[in-house]
Amino acid sequence: MSGPPTEGYAFRVEARDGDARAGVLVTPHGEVPTPTFMPVGTQGSVKSLSPEEVAATGARVVLGNTYHLWIRPGADVVDDLGGLHRFSRWPHSMLTDSGGFQAFSLTDLVKLTEDGFSFRSHLDGQRMHLSPEEAMRVQGLIGADIAMQLDVCPPGDAALPDVQAAVERTSRWAERCLVARRKDQAVFGIVQGGTNVALRREHARTRGDLPFDGLALCGFSVGEPIEKMHEVLEQVASTLDPERPRYLMGVGTPKDLVRGVAAGVDMFDCVLPTRNARNGQALLRSGRIVIKNAKHRRDPRPLDPTCGCPCCTGGYSRAYLRHLFLAGEILALRLLSVHNLHLFGAIMADARRAIFEGRYASFVREFLSEAAEPAS
Amino acid sequence: MSGPPTEGYAFRVEARDGDARAGVLVTPHGEVPTPTFMPVGTQGSVKSLSPEEVAATGARVVLGNTYHLWIRPGADVVDDLGGLHRFSRWPHSMLTDSGGFQAFSLTDLVKLTEDGFSFRSHLDGQRMHLSPEEAMRVQGLIGADIAMQLDVCPPGDAALPDVQAAVERTSRWAERCLVARRKDQAVFGIVQGGTNVALRREHARTRGDLPFDGLALCGFSVGEPIEKMHEVLEQVASTLDPERPRYLMGVGTPKDLVRGVAAGVDMFDCVLPTRNARNGQALLRSGRIVIKNAKHRRDPRPLDPTCGCPCCTGGYSRAYLRHLFLAGEILALRLLSVHNLHLFGAIMADARRAIFEGRYASFVREFLSEAAEPAS
Numbered sequence: 020m021s022g023p024p025t026e027g028y029a030f031r032v033e034a035r036d037g038d039a040r041a042g043v044l045v046t047p048h049g050e051v052p053t054p055t056f057m058p059v060g061t062q063g064s065v066k067s068l069s070p071e072e073v074a075a076t077g078a079r080v081v082l083g084n085t086y087h088l089w090i091r092p093g094a095d096v097v098d099d100l101g102g103l104h105r106f107s108r109w110p111h112s113m114l115t116d117s118g119g120f121q122a123f124s125l126t127d128l129v130k131l132t133e134d135g136f137s138f139r140s141h142l143d144g145q146r147m148h149l150s151p152e153e154a155m156r157v158q159g160l161i162g163a164d165i166a167m168q169l170d171v172c173p174p175g176d177a178a179l180p181d182v183q184a185a186v187e188r189t190s191r192w193a194e195r196c197l198v199a200r201r202k203d204q205a206v207f208g209i210v211q212g213g214t215n216v217a218l219r220r221e222h223a224r225t226r227g228d229l230p231f232d233g234l235a236l237c238g239f240s241v242g243e244p245i246e247k248m249h250e251v252l253e254q255v256a257s258t259l260d261p262e263r264p265r266y267l268m269g270v271g272t273p274k275d276l277v278r279g280v281a282a283g284v285d286m287f288d289c290v291l292p293t294r295n296a297r298n299g300q301a302l303l304r305s306g307r308i309v310i311k312n313a314k315h316r317r318d319p320r321p322l323d324p325t326c327g328c329p330c331c332t333g334g335y336s337r338a339y340l341r342h343l344f345l346a347g348e349i350l351a352l353r354l355l356s357v358h359n360l361h362l363f364g365a366i367m368a369d370a371r372r373a374i375f376e377g378r379y380a381s382f383v384r385e386f387l388s389e390a391a392e393p394a395s
Numbered sequence: 396m397s398g399p400p401t402e403g404y405a406f407r408v409e410a411r412d413g414d415a416r417a418g419v420l421v422t423p424h425g426e427v428p429t430p431t432f433m434p435v436g437t438q439g440s441v442k443s444l445s446p447e448e449v450a451a452t453g454a455r456v457v458l459g460n461t462y463h464l465w466i467r468p469g470a471d472v473v474d475d476l477g478g479l480h481r482f483s484r485w486p487h488s489m490l491t492d493s494g495g496f497q498a499f500s501l502t503d504l505v506k507l508t509e510d511g512f513s514f515r516s517h518l519d520g521q522r523m524h525l526s527p528e529e530a531m532r533v534q535g536l537i538g539a540d541i542a543m544q545l546d547v548c549p550p551g552d553a554a555l556p557d558v559q560a561a562v563e564r565t566s567r568w569a570e571r572c573l574v575a576r577r578k579d580q581a582v583f584g585i586v587q588g589g590t591n592v593a594l595r596r597e598h599a600r601t602r603g604d605l606p607f608d609g610l611a612l613c614g615f616s617v618g619e620p621i622e623k624m625h626e627v628l629e630q631v632a633s634t635l636d637p638e639r640p641r642y643l644m645g646v647g648t649p650k651d652l653v654r655g656v657a658a659g660v661d662m663f664d665c666v667l668p669t670r671n672a673r674n675g676q677a678l679l680r681s682g683r684i685v686i687k688n689a690k691h692r693r694d695p696r697p698l699d700p701t702c703g704c705p706c707c708t709g710g711y712s713r714a715y716l717r718h719l720f721l722a723g724e725i726l727a728l729r730l731l732s733v734h735n736l737h738l739f740g741a742i743m744a745d746a747r748r749a750i751f752e753g754r755y756a757s758f759v760r761e762f763l764s765e766a767a768e769p770a771s
Contacts, residue, residue, distance in 0.1 A: 063718065067725040092692065092718040099693050100714050108710050316468065317475050334484050338476050342439065342468040349443040349725055 024232045025205045028164075030264045034375045038257040038283040041374040044080075044233075044264050046112040046164040046205065048104065051079040053264065054280045054370055056363040057114060057288040062087045063097075063107040066293045067353045068360070070109045076328070076357065077364025080112040080165075082288045085158055086121035090140045090147070094160035102162030113163040114207075114288075116268075117154040120172055120237075122147075133188065135169065151195035159201035167235065168196035170209040175242025182213040185238075186222050193229060205232035207266060210259065213238055214247050219255040227260040234259045235266040236284070240275075249278050257283035273302065273366050277386045280370050281379065292359035297352050299344045302359045304366070305389045308337070310355065315341040328361035330354040400608045401581045404540075406640045410751045414633040414659035417750040420456075420609075420640050422488040422540040422581065424480065427455040429640065430656045430746055432739040433490060433664040438463045439473075439483040442669045443729045444736070446485045452704070452733065453740025456488040456541075458664045461534055462497030466516045466523070470536035478538030489539040490583075490664075492644075493530040496548055496613075498523070509564065511545065527571035535577035543611065544572035546585040551618025558589040561614075562598050569605060581608035583642060586635065589614055590623050595631040603636040610635045611642040612660070616651075625654050633659035649678065649742050653762045656746050657755065668735035673728050675720045678735045680742070681765045684713070686731065691717040704737035706730040 024030070029045040044051040057080040058065045058073055065073045065081055073081060083103055088094060100106040104113060119136060123129055126138035135150035149157075151169040158166035169192045171185040189211045200206045208231035212219035219236075226234050236256065239248045252267070256279070259265045266286035267279050276287050292302060301308040301322045308315070308322055318337040322330060330340075335354055343351035366386075373382035400406070405421040420427040433456040434441045434449055441449045441457055449457060459479055464470060476482040480489060495512060499505055502514035511526035525533075527545040534542035545568045547561040565587045576582045584607035588595035595612075602610050612632065615624045628643070632655070635641045642662035643655050652663050668678060677684040677698045684691070684698055694713040698706060706716075711730055719727035742762075749758035 062722040062724060063715070064722075064724045064726045067729075069726060069729070087722075091722060092714070096693055096714065096718075100695055100712060105710075106712070106715050106718075108715075317472055319476055334481075336476060336482070338468070338472065339439070339482050339484075342472075342482075346438040346440075346463075346467060348438060348440045349728065350440045350445065352725065353443075353445070353729075 025203065027203070028205045028232050030233070030262070032261070036374045036377050036379040037281065039280050039370070039374050039379045040283065040285060041371045042264070042285060044112070044285070048110065048112045048164055049079065051112050052368075052371060053285040054276075054367050055080060055286055056276060056367050057082045057286060058293065058360055058363075059084070059288055059290045060107065060109070061290070062091070063103060065356075065360075066297065067349065067356050068293075070107065072353075072357055073109075073360065074111060076360040077368055078111075078360065080114055080286070081109055083107075083113060083115045083161060083163060084121055085115045085118035085154065085161060086125070086149075088115075088161055089118060089157050090142055090145075094157045098160040098162065104162065112165070114165040115158045115161050115163040115167065117167045117169040118149055118157065119154065119169050122149050123172070131171070133191075151192040152199040155196050155199040155201065155206075159204060163204070165205045165207060165232065166200065167207050168193050168209050168231075170211060170237055172211065172238045172241065173213060175213070177213060179215065182211070182215060182218060186211045186218060190222070190225065193226070193231075197229060197231075207231055207233040207235045209235045209237045210255075211238050214243050214251045216251055216254045219251060220258050223255060223259045227263075231263065233264040233266055233286075235268050237268045239267060240270045245275070249275075249282070252279060252282040252284070255282075259283070273304065273362065274387060274390050276363070276366060277370060277383055280374075281383050292363050293356045296355035296359045299351075299355065300359075301340075301355050302362050304362070304386070310337065310341050310344050310351070312341075322358055326358065326361065327365070328358045330358045401579065403579070404581045404608050406609070406638070408637070412750045412753050412755040413657065415656050415746070415750050415755045416637075416659065416661060417747045418640070418661060420488070420661070424486065424488045424540055425455065427488050428744075428747060429661040430652075430743050431456060431662055432652060432743050433458045433662060434669065434736055434739075435460070435664055435666045436483065436485070437666070438467070439479060441732075441736075442673065443725065443732045444669075446483065448733055449485075449736065450487060452736040453744055454487075454736065456490055456662070457485055459483075459489060459491045459537060459539060460497055461491045461494035461530065461537060462501065462525075464491075464537055465494060465533050466518055466521075470533045474536040474538065480538065488541070490541040491534045491537050491539040491543065493543045493545040494525050494533065495530065495545050498525050499548070507547065509567075527568040528575040531572050531575040531577065531582075535580060539580070541581045541583060541608065542576065543583050544569050544585050544607075546587060546613055548587065548614045548617065549589060551589070553589060555591065558587070558591060558594060562587045562594060566598070566601065569602070569607075573605060573607075583607055583609040583611045585611045585613045586631075587614045590619050590627050592627055592630045595627060596634050599631060599635045603639075607639065609640040609642055609662075611644050613644045615643060616646045621651070625651075625658070628655060628658040628660070631658075635659070649680065649739065650763060650766050652739070652742060653746060653759055656750075657759050668739050669732045672731035672735045675727070675731065676735075677716075677731050678738050680738070680762070686713065686717050686720050686727070688717075698734055702734065702737065703741070704734045706734045
């Protein structure tokens with residue numbers, strides 16, 4: 020590592036098992052046991068849940084979306100109210116993405132140049148420009164513990180020259196972000212390269228020369244076959260600087276997380292547990308429950324009798340959850356969200372224990388064989 | 396009173412101050428200090444909140460809507476799952492309405508005869524018939540502590556002959572409901588009579604001869620001027636049998652509650668606190684906050700610094716609540732609902748204390764003068 024981590028931040032690996040690591044990420048807002056899953060609080064709220072409910076799932080980092088908070092309520096408003104921690108009452112660690120992904124994917128007529136993304140707000144059509152410097156300024160105002168550099172994320176089916184160009188621009192933007200960063204905020208660098216192992220490894224190597232507090236793999240789960248993602252991950256993740264936390268952005272299912280940890284990843288985020296909850300899906304280790312299905316109509320059982328979440332231990336039956344969901348009651352979305360996030364937290368805790376106990380390979384085998392069972 | 400109350404139920408008045416009473420209603424699910432406000436759990440859920448959150452507002456009775464639960468998930472399903480208490484995990488007392496009001500107001504082509512309401516479900520068009528006997532059968536299956544007789548509720552501008560006819564049919568249905576009732580469930584009788592004081596008083600008197608566990612005033616807040624309602628209430632509520640709890644159905648605002656208690660009412664229900672919350676209104680003793688208003692954009696203050704609810708004491712700023720509401724985040728609806736229900740619970744607790752301390756008249760004066768301040 021070419022530079023010291025930002026003051027107040029640290030990362031230590033406490034156990035290794037193959038490429039899998041169990042560690043602790045330290046930020047000014049506390050210690051985060053890794054591997055960790057970060058629930059997504061797109062607009063400053065993990066959808067439908069209170070901060071207390073999110074923390075009770077085991078989560079110790081939540082992710083905020085810079086693009087969304089920038090356009091509403093405005094980064095200056097968040098800053099005025101004491102930063103996103105105080106604004107949203109989240110006492111633990113927090114990370115913001117750079118805003119680039121949403122600026123690119125949610126807006127029309129986006130123009131990508133060497134200076135950044137020019138686009139119109141999807142809310143009111145206002146012209147906006149997101150440069151590396153602006154991404155760092157906005158994230159500085161939002162004030163999460165960890166900011167992400169601005170990067171270029173090509174789609175999963177992009178041609179090699181486009182992937183190469185994205186890598187190169189991401190590299191140039193990395194330098195600009197490190198110049199523009201807030202000095203008391205950690206910044207993670209981003210590795211691109213699509214599904215090209217050589218490109219990914221080379222980009223990972225050069226990222227390691229920069230004083231980033233962590234390194235992220237971006238541009239996965241963007242349309243490429245999921246097996247291809249895992250094939251590349253297995254060859255790339257472990258080549259990222261072992262002294263720094265490794266973050267796989269926007270991934271994924273419970274199986275993806277367990278396999279990602281095996282490949283050497285420490286941090287994950289995904290909207291899947293909360294989004295699927297709002298679509299009426301309860302996730303299980305062995306598949307999923309589609310709560311509106313008629314077979315749950317008179318089912319007095321909890322979603323999962325082995326689950327320790329407030330929904331499963333509190334006496335909420337599948338029959339009641341089905342009724343609430345069909346009736347459009349918000350409580351259904353809350354309970355399914357709590358359950359799903361609790362599952363993700365429990366899987367990360369189980370994975371961590373398995374790494375400490377040197378049985379991660381068998382944990383993965385068992386998990387994947389269970390997870391292969393049909394959905395109920 | 397012509398008959399004993401149902402076994403397991405009791406009502407005792409512990410203090411009187413003018414016509415206002417402070418008492419305790421006892422049901423198989425515990426003691427309910429009165430006056431009490433009953434949050435509405437239309438479809439087996441007080442919208443957006445968990446049972447624990449509802450109970451924490453001070454509520455000790457929630458109301459379920461028979462019509463809604465009958466058509467979905469079905470009274471037999473609720474019964475199969477152990478009744479509405481267990482189904483919805485509400486450990487305290489519970490009351491269901493008869494279903495007549497919704498059958499009449501939510502459905503098309505409703506036909507009202509001596510035998511009941513014939514209509515089509517607003518969900519799937521299925522033909523349904525709600526007779527006094529069916530209302531008691533369905534409420535028996537749902538299994539709340541307190542069932543309501545089926546009644547006929549004319550609109551606020553109905554002509555006297557129509558109001559008289561409604562009173563008479565409601566009386567005949569009362570007898571049929573008492574025959575058809577579940578013997579271990581309390582049943583409340585209903586007083587109709589619109590804004591005609593003589594009719595109301597006479598109906599109240601004859602209701603007192605029947606073995607109902609409580610008496611309800613229905614047909615208020617159905618379009619008549621609100622001052623007219625209070626004028627009639629003041630002359631009628633105190634004439635209901637003083638030995639039994641008096642329930643004013645579907646009312647109202649904080650001011651209406653405080654004045655209703657002065658008139659001699661013990662129990663209230665209304666969707667106002669939760670519905671207004673979902674529309675972005677936080678209720679205060681001195682008016683209301685329209686949370687989307689621009690002036691709250693950077694306001695770090697809680698909704699009400701004197702309020703003890705989790706939203707106001709938890710550090711949620713008006714600025715954050717405004718942001719959540721504008722962003723369509725469910726957490727906004729939850730927090731505003733908790734705040735509003737907490738206010739209603741606190742007002743009932745304050746009213747009860749004032750009655751015990753013999754200063755209810757001055758409490759009302761003070762409350763109404765505060766409440767007259769402009770909304771913010």
